[in-house]
Amino acid sequence: MLIFQSSIYLIWKERNSRIFTAKASPVSIVQAAVDRQIRDRLLSIPPSPRIQPSFLQFFLAFTKPP
Template structure:
């Protein structure tokens, strides 16, 4: 099978993990859309995101959980979009992927049983972060 060396999401640079998930204009628009809701200056590489999650134990448990979920969902759906473009030639816009990330996050948060450890509840915290007042 022949897989292109150039990023199939932006066609602007060779595809590396760092480019695909953080430098690519398509991917960065997805990641920054969500990360900027929680961070003033979101990290722009996987190591910085992981370091932030590990170092900011003083942040609320809700914030750490939501950030991990945003990160996991963004990475998963960007990778899924990349593969869809290569293997089926179907294309979804960055807006469509952002909508899918939002839906995946909401579905996951809805499936979590309410817990006294998370006050306010995670879904309420997510809406407070991502929706204007």
């Protein structure tokens, strides 16, 4: 759900940037922004001793570094 929400938000933000300021970002920049936003959100969730591994560790296990 977090990936979906982040993607929609940043695509909407990019759309508005293209319409109102005529500035376009490359796809790689938008992808990096989605990745950064997800990592920042997962870092803000305190780890629980009951949940192993943490959400951030789970996410990082399936993604490559930016």
